[in-house]
Amino acid sequence: MSEAVSALKAAEFTGGIAEVTLMDPIGMISVRGDLTAAYMKKALKKAVGLGLPDTRSVQINGDRGVAWMSPDELLLLCPYDQVSDTIDMLTKCFGSNHTLAVNVSDARAVFRISGAHSRDVLAKLAPVDLSPATFTPGMIRRTRLAQVPAAFWIEEGDSFRLVCFRSVALYVYDLLKIAAQPGSAPVFYSAKP
Amino acid sequence: MLTLTCPNCGITAEETEFHAGGEAHLKRFGPGSSDTEFEQYLFMRDNPKGVHFERWRHVYGCGKWFHAARDTMTLEVFGTYTAQTSTVPQDIINKIMDRRPDWQASTAP
Numbered sequence: 177m178s179e180a181v182s183a184l185k186a187a188e189f190t191g192g193i194a195e196v197t198l199m200d201p202i203g204m205i206s207v208r209g210d211l212t213a214a215y216m217k218k219a220l221k222k223a224v225g226l227g228l229p230d231t232r233s234v235q236i237n238g239d240r241g242v243a244w245m246s247p248d249e250l251l252l253l254c255p256y257d258q259v260s261d262t263i264d265m266l267t268k269c270f271g272s273n274h275t276l277a278v279n280v281s282d283a284r285a286v287f288r289i290s291g292a293h294s295r296d297v298l299a300k301l302a303p304v305d306l307s308p309a310t311f312t313p314g315m316i317r318r319t320r321l322a323q324v325p326a327a328f329w330i331e332e333g334d335s336f337r338l339v340c341f342r343s344v345a346l347y348v349y350d351l352l353k354i355a356a357q358p359g360s361a362p363v364f365y366s367a368k369p
Numbered sequence: 370m371l372t373l374t375c376p377n378c379g380i381t382a383e384e385t386e387f388h389a390g391g392e393a394h395l396k397r398f399g400p401g402s403s404d405t406e407f408e409q410y411l412f413m414r415d416n417p418k419g420v421h422f423e424r425w426r427h428v429y430g431c432g433k434w435f436h437a438a439r440d441t442m443t444l445e446v447f448g449t450y451t452a453q454t455s456t457v458p459q460d461i462i463n464k465i466m467d468r469r470p471d472w473q474a475s476t477a478p
Contacts, residue, residue: 232378245431246432303385318431320385325429
């Protein structure tokens with residue numbers, strides 16, 4: 177198998193109001209079907225060891241996870257080299273039921289935004305209420321980042337994980353760099369009371 | 370700017386996260402219909418100053434379609450409801466009647 181390479185080579189931005197890092201490729205599987213079905217729950221348990229996530233929520237279990245994307249769509253996370261095995265397992269669990277599991281790992285780019293002002297950086301780019309009271313750990317938000325679709329969730333503390341399409345990885349990286357440039361802190365969400 | 374709540378995923382966002390899909394509750398006239406009916410279906414649209422029913426898609430979010438009832442003049446959104454209906458639900462009509470007592474509910478699709 178060819179070697180997996182991230183969308184941009186070793187992209188890391190430091191020295192601004194937040195750190196932006198392009199992550200190594202992670203395994204992502206798009207699952208579409210009836211989320212409430214019993215076989216779906218069984219398949220999730222087997223593939224990622226987690227149950228069905230609530231609406232708009234993400235569950236992480238070590239290097240595996242499952243995110244709610246829409247009323248009939250989930251995004252499964254797993255190590256990059258285990259995608260094929262996980263899809264085989266899912267397909268076996270789905271049987272003849274009308275459900276789809278597709279490897280989308282290479283169609284995506286993954287970023288980490290960390291630092292005290294990470295909420296401010298994202299709030300500059302997405303039409304989302306990112307106040308700590310409203311956007312809490314365990315939530316996933318599909319939205320737009322300036323002109324392109326993206327989704328993000330809180331990894332831990334003030335560190336965000338963001339996924340976007342691989343084809344717009346450079347655009348998103350540039351956006352995040354500009355939004356995180358030194359001296360641009362709006363002191364809004366991160367303001368001390 | 371409109372603020373809409375997607376009934377499919379429950380997210381309330383401003384209109385740039387959505388995409389407008391035109392007038393709602395059109396009755397389709399396809400093969401076999403008269404030229405007048407087909408023209409009506411294809412081209413003729415209401416353009417009211419006031420209460421209007423529209424289709425919207427949560428294009429940057431869950432990707433699903435839904436319906437919205439809003440005022441074209443004040444941009445007030447009366448409510449959003451499922452796309453899997455060909456008529457306006459009664460609770461939406463009630464909300465409109467609360468805000469616009471003069472509005473004729475009989476004109477709702």
